[in-house]
Every structure is written in C-alpha cells, then in structure tokens.
C-alpha cells in the first residue's frame with residue numbers, strides 16, 4: 474500500500490480510535506487492472522473528491538490500494554442473527570472501512586469498500602465480489618436515495634481485473650460505499666458478547682454522537698438512543714413498504730443504527746402486489762417476505778434491546794421492563810408512518826377523518842392483492858385517474874365492479890393528483906431490466922446500465938424514451954430469484 478498523491482485528502486479514523494476492539498487494521502488486496510465502471514460524480518463532489526482525479530490517479534482510493542497518509546483502514550467486527558440463528562463472529566469478511574470524510578455540509582461519512590479481499594473475518598469466503606452484484610447495489614441504493622429513502626450511497630464500482638469464481642468465473646469488482654456509519658444491530662451484539670461493559674457504553678455513546686445527538690441531552694441517553702433507533706427503523710421500513718421494496722436479507726447485521734438501508738444483496742422491488750413476495754433463493758421459509766418486513770424489524774430491535782440491556786438499568790428485570798415498554802412504540806410509529814405515506818400516495822386531503830382514510834386505504838390494498846396488480850405502475854396510474862382518466866388503472870384489474878366502486882368512493886374525497894405524482898414513482902429498478910443491465914455490463918456494454926441509472930435517478934419525472942422502465946416485467950419473467958453474497 475502506497476500513499477495517494479493528494480496530501481490534502483484527510484480520512485479520519487474516529488471509529489478505529491474510539492472502538493479499537495471492533496476495528497482490525499487491514500489492507501485491501503491489490504487490483505491487477507482497475508477500471509472505473511461507474512462513478513457517482515455528484516456524490517464525489519459532495520465529499521470533496523475530484524471526479525477526474527478518482528477516474529485517474531485516485532482510482533486506488535476507490536479500491537483501497539492507495540490510501541492517504543495517516544488513514545487506518547479496518548475490518549469491522551460484528552455479530553448477527555442470520556435467518557434467526559445467532560453467529561457470534563461475522564464482521565467485514567470482504568469489506569473495509571477506509572475511514573471517515575467530512576462532507577460539504579459538515580457531516581461525517583464513512584468511506585467503505587466491498588469486495589476488497591480476504592480479512593480475518595472471511596471464514597471460508599474469498600473476500601471478493603463480482604461486477605454484477607456490486608452494480609446491483611449501486612443501482613438499487615441510488616434508486617432508493619432518489620426515492621427519498623434513507624440509504625447508504627454508492628460512490629463507484631471499479632472492475633478489478635481479477636476473476637472471481639462463483640458458479641462460473643466472473644469479472645471481479647470493488648464497490649466504494651458511503652454511509653453515515655456502518656454501525657449495525659450486530660455491532661452491539663458483538664460488543665455485548667465480549668462482556669466488556671465499558672466497550673458497550675463507548676459504542677452506544679459513539680452511536681449517539683454520530684446519529685442521534687439529541688439523545689445525549691435526554692434524562693437517560695442510552696434509553697433515548699434505543700427509542701431513536703426504534704423510531705428510525707419503523708420509519709425506514711414503512712418507506713420500504715410504500716414503494717414495494719423487499720430487502721431480502723434482514724439479518725441483524727444488516728440493520729443499521731442510523732436508520733439507513735444497508736447491504737443490497739438479494740433485494741428487489743415487488744412487481745405484482747403480494748405480501749408473500751420473496752425473491753431470495755435461500756429464503757425458502759419466506760422469513761424476509763415483503764409483508765413480513767415490519768415484524769422482522771421489530772424482532773431485530775428486540776435483539777438490539779437485549780444487546781444494550783446492561784445500559785438500560787442495572788437490575789436486569791428492570792432493564793427488560795424498560796426495553797419491552799420502549800419497543801412497544803414500534804407498532805405505533807410504523808402504522809403512523811405507513812398510513813401517512815398511503816394517504817399521500819392516494820392524494821387524500823389533509824383533515825380527512827382517520828376512519829374514512831383508513832377504510833379507503835384498507836379496501837384498496839385488498840383489491841390490489843386479490844388481482845395481483847403491478848404495484849408501481851398501479852399507484853402511478855392513479856394520478857391519471859385523479860385527473861379524470863381511470864382507464865389505465867382500471868385495465869389492471871379483473872374485478873371491475875369492485876375497482877369502479879372503490880374509485881368512485883376515492884374520487885369523491887377529492888384526491889390531489891400533483892401530490893400523488895410526487896409520491897408514486899414512475900421508475901423503480903425493474904428486476905428484469907436490472908438483470909439485463911448487469912448482464913450487459915458484465916459483458917462490457919455499459920449502455921443499458923447508464924439508461925437504467927438515468928431512469929431511477931429521477932424516479933418521479935416521466936420522460937420520453939424511458940417507457941420500458943415504467944412497465945411491469947413480461948409474464949415470461951415470472952419466478953425471478955436473487956442471490957446473496959455474490
């Protein structure tokens with residue numbers, strides 16, 4: 474590892490300094506032939522990084538092979554419940570935290586790599602990543618950001634020139650990712666399992682300082698931290714549900730303390746509305762199905778509560794009682810966020826009686842579920858219905874009398890079509906188009922990827938030439954599956 478020729482670039486090491494027990498100094502593996510496949514220029518600029526430099530001499534920063542003087546890349550330790558089973562030692566098996574940057578609004582942001590080689594946490598894995606899955610994370614995380622949903626960001630995907638062995642040999646890549654931090658529920662589980670109360674306390678204080686600073690002034694800061702994480706996750710998962718996002722692998726190591734979506738593995742946007750929707754090939758029991766996500770989030774937060782129990786009260790029974798009561802707020806937060814989001818999606822006027830609004834919402838959900846209506850295009854087409862043309866929406870239903878009756882009731886409430894168009898995206902990363910773009914990029918053709926990114930980066934603005942991106946998958950695409958950790 475040599476120094477990058479940018480003496481002005483400072484990569485902080487706050488995580489490594491404050492929590493050395495969770496930070497293993499490590500180096501990225503060499504990249505034989507690095508080539509930038511995609512670079513997020515606006516994000517680079519936000520971080521004070523010159524896009525031209527990153528494409529040239531600075532590419533080593535994006536692969537971790539040339540880091541600034543004084544930087545201390547680390548593999549982060551964490552534990553986690555994976556599909557309900559506890560693993561005491563996961564950690565960054567193919568990732569590194571390079572350090573923290575201060576962005577142009579003064580916020581601290583982690584610069585992190587995925588696919589940067591083996592670490593002491595790799596277990597049997599090769600520490601590497603293939604081009605396709607890293608581009609998938611890039612596309613989907615940027616789509617989520619453009620939809621206004623809290624998420625880690627993608628700065629770049631760099632092809633390494635090193636082949637990786639999966640079912641076939643694939644081109645390797647490193648994803649450079651940016652997050653407000655990489656603290657996870659699993660980070661707390663790891664710290665708790667060390668039985669080092671001082672470490673657990675330092676971790677909680679670090680999380681408060683970085684993510685929930687108001688908790689520091691609360692009468693009980695660590696309880697306030699827990700409450701803030703419960704609220705942030707309830708809001709996040711409600712936003713996933715409102716756009717039809719299926720995370721696919723909601724293990725506790727993939728749930729952040731910040732409330733950002735993290736780790737886009739087998740994720741996908743739902744086509745036909747069905748709570749049982751599962752895409753991940755390994756989720757045979759449907760644990761992380763679309764409709765289960767709120768319950769799983771609550772379950773994960775219970776694991777978070779267990780991890781910080783000693784910080785909530787000295788007496789364990791008292792701590793449990795506090796945790797149970799605080800976690801009880803999750804359902805109310807979630808329902809409020811989801812209901813408010815649905816009201817906006819339907820353009821319902823402010824001041825409408827709660828019972829009227831919730832009946833219209835509930836009845837609609839039953840209709841779209843019964844007729845397996847395409848989630849994204851249906852909600853968007855309701856905007857046209859609010860403007861007087863219900864035919865596009867109507868054409869998606871089998872039970873026309875039921876749709877007509879519902880529509881008449883809803884129209885009588887005076888929905889605001891402009892509000893709806895700002896809440897119901899035209900473009901989400903359609904599974905069949907994501908697959909098409911990734912396959913083309915793996916073969917060296919980046920044009921479909923560029924068009925996909927163009928569509929999902931401005932998801933609410935309908936544009937000519939992007940019609941394919943607004944349409945559901947063809948029937949021949951049924952049975953779509955996604956894969957983890959590739």
Ligand code: AMP
Nearest residue numbers: 563564565566567595598599600601958
């Ligand atoms: P994920 O499913 O991506 O959240 O990863 C779960 C755990 O598996 C984390 O500890 C990862 O670092 C590790 N992991 C996933 N893929 C690999 C790989 N190819 N090599 C080493 N570790 C991996």
Ligand code: MG
Nearest residue numbers: 726727735736
């Ligand atoms: Mg993960």
